[in-house]
Amino acid sequence: xxxxxxxxxxxxxxxxxxxxxxxxxxxxxxxxxxxxxxxxxxxxxxxxxxxxxxxxxxxxxxxxxxxxxxxxxxxxxxxxxxxxxxxxxxxxxxxxxxxxxxxxxxxxxxxxxxxxxxxxxxxxxxxxxxxxxxxxxxxxxxxxxxxxxxxxxxxxxxxxxxxxxxxxxxxxxxxxxxxxxxxxxxxxxxxxxxxxxxxxxxxxxxxxxxxxxxxxxxxxxxxxxxxxxxxxxxxxxxxxxxxxxxxxxxxxxxx
Amino acid sequence: xxxxxxxxxxxxxxxxxxxxxxxxxxxxxxxxxxxxxxxxxxxxxxxxxxxxxxxxxxxxxxxxxxxxxxxxxxxxxxxxxxxxxxxxxxxxxxxxxxxxxxxxxxxxxxxxxxxxxxxxxxxxxxxxxxxxxxxxxxxxxxxxxxxxxxxxxxxxxxxxxxxxxxxxxxxxxxxxxxxxxxxxxxxxxxxxxxxxxxxxxxxxxxxxxxxxxxxxxxxxxxxxxxxxxxxxxxxxxxxxxxxxxxxxxxxxxxxxxxxxxxxxxxxxxxxxxxxxxxxxxxxxxxxxxxxxxxxxxxxxxxxxxxxxxxxxxxxxxxxxxxxxxxxxxxxxxxxxxxxxxxxxxxxxxxxxxxxxxxxxxxxxxxxxxxxxxxxxxxxxxxxxxxxxxxxxxxxx
Numbered sequence: 001x002x003x004x005x006x007x008x009x010x011x012x013x014x015x016x017x018x019x020x021x022x023x024x025x026x027x028x029x030x031x032x033x034x035x036x037x038x039x040x041x042x043x044x045x046x047x048x049x050x051x052x053x054x055x056x057x058x059x060x061x062x063x064x065x066x067x068x069x070x071x072x073x074x075x076x077x078x079x080x081x082x083x084x085x086x087x088x089x090x091x092x093x094x095x096x097x098x099x100x101x102x103x104x105x106x107x108x109x110x111x112x113x114x115x116x117x118x119x120x121x122x123x124x125x126x127x128x129x130x131x132x133x134x135x136x137x138x139x140x141x142x143x144x145x146x147x148x149x150x151x152x153x154x155x156x157x158x159x160x161x162x163x164x165x166x167x168x169x170x171x172x173x174x175x176x177x178x179x180x181x182x183x184x185x186x187x188x189x190x191x192x193x194x195x196x197x198x199x200x201x202x203x204x205x206x207x208x209x210x211x212x213x214x215x216x217x218x219x220x221x222x223x224x225x226x227x228x229x230x231x232x233x234x235x236x237x238x239x240x241x242x243x244x245x246x247x248x249x250x251x252x253x254x255x
Numbered sequence: 256x257x258x259x260x261x262x263x264x265x266x267x268x269x270x271x272x273x274x275x276x277x278x279x280x281x282x283x284x285x286x287x288x289x290x291x292x293x294x295x296x297x298x299x300x301x302x303x304x305x306x307x308x309x310x311x312x313x314x315x316x317x318x319x320x321x322x323x324x325x326x327x328x329x330x331x332x333x334x335x336x337x338x339x340x341x342x343x344x345x346x347x348x349x350x351x352x353x354x355x356x357x358x359x360x361x362x363x364x365x366x367x368x369x370x371x372x373x374x375x376x377x378x379x380x381x382x383x384x385x386x387x388x389x390x391x392x393x394x395x396x397x398x399x400x401x402x403x404x405x406x407x408x409x410x411x412x413x414x415x416x417x418x419x420x421x422x423x424x425x426x427x428x429x430x431x432x433x434x435x436x437x438x439x440x441x442x443x444x445x446x447x448x449x450x451x452x453x454x455x456x457x458x459x460x461x462x463x464x465x466x467x468x469x470x471x472x473x474x475x476x477x478x479x480x481x482x483x484x485x486x487x488x489x490x491x492x493x494x495x496x497x498x499x500x501x502x503x504x505x506x507x508x509x510x511x512x513x514x515x516x517x518x519x520x521x522x523x524x525x526x527x528x529x530x531x532x533x534x535x536x537x538x539x540x541x542x543x544x545x546x547x548x549x550x551x552x553x554x555x556x557x558x559x560x561x562x563x564x565x566x567x568x569x570x571x572x573x574x575x576x577x578x579x580x581x582x583x584x585x586x587x588x589x590x591x592x593x594x595x596x597x598x599x600x601x602x603x604x605x606x607x608x609x610x611x612x613x614x615x616x617x618x619x620x621x622x623x624x625x626x627x628x629x630x631x632x633x634x635x636x637x638x639x640x641x642x643x644x645x646x647x648x649x650x651x
Contacts (some may be wrong), residue, residue: 075257080271099268099602126270135446141339141358143368159344162337164277165355171446171599173270182337210537239445255600 026165041195042206046150047216048189049244052125052204054251056210058103059084061105063202063211068106070201072191077103081187082127082178082202088119094253101131123252125211127202128174128187129235132242136175136186138164145184152191152218153243157183170240172244183233189213216244260382265602268623273316276607279615283332284623286589288328290632291627293434293460294467296323296370296426303423309493315640316478317463317471318374323631325366331623332358335615356595363432366432376419378638380407385582391433396637439620441590448523459507469609471578476569477583478635492558495572499555500539502579509586522616526601534596534604537590538639547582588615 013082067082068075084105088098102109108238131137134153139143144159145166160183167175167184178185190200198204199213214223223246230248236255237243247254265274301307308348333339375382383405386397404646435456441447444454472494480485516524532540554575558568592607610616 070336077262077271078258083271085268087583097602099600101271104271135444138352139354139444140350141353141356142344142348143353155309156353159341161341163332163335163355165353165440167272167277168595169444169446175601176272176275177337214279216412255602 008209009146014083014203043149043195045217047244048130048131048194048214049214049223049246050127050189050200051214051223052211052245053226053230053249054122054124054247054249055126056208057084057123058208058210059086059105059109060207061108062205062207063125064104064106066201066205067187070193071188072184074179079178080104081185083123084109085254087120087122089251089253091118091120094251099251113123120251121247122249122251124250125202126172126174126235127245128143128170129172129241129243129245130187130188130189131166132210132244134179134241135169135171135239139165139169141165148191151188152189152194154188155184155186157181157185160184165166171236172254173243174244175220209221215226259387261606261614263318264371264606265603266605267379267515267598268600269598269605270600271605273595273598274605276592276605278591278595279335279607280609280617280620281335281615281623282593282641283584283588283591284331284620285328285442286434286591287466287584288324288331289437290434290463290466290583290587290629291470292321292325292328292365293430293463294325294369294469296430296467297359297464298468298471298494298497300423303407303420304427307497308401310497312487312490312641313471313475313494315377315422316475316635317378317467318370319634319638319640320474320627321467322374323447323634325362325370327361327623327627328564329420330561330626331620333495334339334619334623347372354436357436358440359433360499361433361436365426365429367420369429370550373422373426374638375402376415376422379404379415380412381638383407390420400637431460434445435460437498441594446542446599448521449527449597450590454508457633458505458508458512459502462583462586464501465505468494468501469495469576469579469583472498472572474578476576481643484567486639488568489571492568495555495558495575496576499552501558502548502552506552526597530593530597530604534606535577535589535593538585543582543585544590547570547578547585551578551582554578 006071014061042219053069058170061084063082064084065078067073067080071081073079078143082104083101085099085101086105089097100109108124130151130153132147132151137153140146142159142161144157144161145153145155147153154182154230162177162182162184164184167177175184175186177183180183189204190198190202193200194213212222212226214226215221226248227246232246232248233250234243234246235250261274295317298310299314299321302310302314303597303635309451333342336342340408345356345359350358382401384407386394386405388403389397438456438459441459442452446448472491475491475494476486551574554571557563557573558575563571567649595605597604612618
């Protein structure tokens with residue numbers, strides 16, 4: 001059903017008004033470093049996760065660029081809160097996939113091979129899996145990294161020693177040491193945004209809707225439908241980390 | 256530019272955040288140095304607890320060696336931290352689920368409750384005598400070290416000995432704890448198949464004994480040579496024999512680990528096997544296994560099997576000792592650096608570029624390895640490990 005222009009403008013205006021109102025109200029707490037205490041945000045009332053549909057990712061790198069801009073991630077090609085990997089599976093060889101991620105997919109992907117070579121090609125967006133039983137949290141010697149009550153793995157950079165044990169403990173390569181602060185950094189699931197009723201920067205800019213933030217505690221969140229309707233998988237399930245980034249259409253060759 | 260060079264040396268695929276190594280040569284020094292401490296202490300306890308009288312000439316030297324190296328052990332860690340000024344938080348707010356959080360406590364326990372107490376009890380008589388006879392600043396130092404004690408009656412020395420024995424008995428499991436624990440820090444990282452094995456603490460422990468015994472053996476020979484005193488060959492043979500036994504156990508354990516990995520050939524195997532055959536070939540196959548293990552084991556076995564003269568045995572032990580230390584250092588290197596060269600995707604490999612005069616470069620690593628010997632020299636001057644007083648210089 002085509003939407004009336006007037007209806008659309010009023011509707012989106014309302015949404016914008018509510019969102020910006022909530023955001024403005026919350027800004028004080030965000031700036032104070034405790035966005036979860038913002039009025040109207042119930043930290044116990046959410047359990048954040050992400051849904052990624054492999055079939056929809058086109059490897060444009062929008063998410064990588066948006067993440068770096070939104071979160072002030074160093075631009076060097078060694079530091080990423082989110083990145084995109086390109087998989088190419090020669091037919092019949094799932095054991096040794098060809099994988100690349102030039103600059104984490106920040107600049108998109110150059111053509112690699114001639115099309116029609118009989119291989120299976122797809123992109124895999126990666127980020128911190130916001131594990132419920134996270135090995136990085138377990139090993140932090142001072143508890144500078146922790147799981148928030150709403151299920152996001154965060155870092156207190158004023159407390160981090162920079163010992164790098166968590167970087168070693170993460171099975172997914174999601175952490176890095178920020179060369180400027182000499183403390184660890186990782187995806188916060190845009191905590192400063194989601195506690196203000198917004199979605200993450202990467203989800204916001206994804207042109208195909210390949211990734212979507214989800215609240216598992218909210219019964220009307222579309223993530224429930226996503227989990228029901230797709231065969232979903234998490235990365236490295238054998239690690240038993242309670243990963244909360246769910247992939248639809250994840251090939252068995254992805255690691 | 257530097258980043259581009261690094262990226263160009265990546266083979267296959269690494270997760271982008273994995274390209275840069277996190278733990279440098281300084282973290283190689285950490286298990287190497289703590290291993291020397293634990294090994295030296297265990298050698299000292301052979302005499303004290305297990306009554307292996309032959310090794311008595313090395314007893315005090317081994318204790319001082321352990322102390323000198325233990326004092327240096329936390330320095331590479333401090334230098335490596337992004338925020339060393341926050342390291343004290345590990346004592347104030349330790350995170351109880353973290354294997355690393357306990358290091359400070361294990362370290363302090365071992366230093367203050369075991370090593371310092373044992374050395375003090377063993378040296379108390381000497382310290383009191385020095386405090387009585389020395390003059391000037393030295394007198395002040397010895398008086399401070401005596402901690403107010405002045406009683407060296409046979410009865411009080413007997414008590415010292417008994418308490419000291421008890422401390423050593425506590426010390427053996429503590430030394431095991433110290434180094435087994437260091438192994439656990441690596442062995443418990445489930446994300447890393449090169450590290451993640453319950454064998455790690457055990458292998459670390461036995462390799463610690465091997466390296467500590469080898470170090471004390473070499474130091475004993477060196478000190479005797481410097482002092483121009485005769486080496487007690489019965490002592491040297493016994494220490495070498497214990498080195499041989501400990502090494503055999505260590506090598507068997509490492510071999511067991513290797514055979515297990517090859518036979519199981521799990522998902523990581525191809526990746527690790529390739530790494531060992533390429534980027535770690537020099538340090539693992541050549542340096543650690545052949546030069547640092549098989550050759551010294553062969554030399555030590557030779558000394559057990561063939562009757563050799565004193566000179567030949569000394570030379571043989573010296574070579575075996577040096578090669579052993581190289582081999583154990585290579586083992587630490589292969590664990591720490593090797594464990595970061597492959598991608599956790601098992602699809603690629605990166606390189607380790609060691610700086611020279613940088614914070615975590617070769618120069619600070621060398622200085623940190625020299626420092627314990629400087630401390631040891633000072634300790635030996637202050638607390639001579641040999642019973643007889645230095646002979647007065649005779650002008651005639």
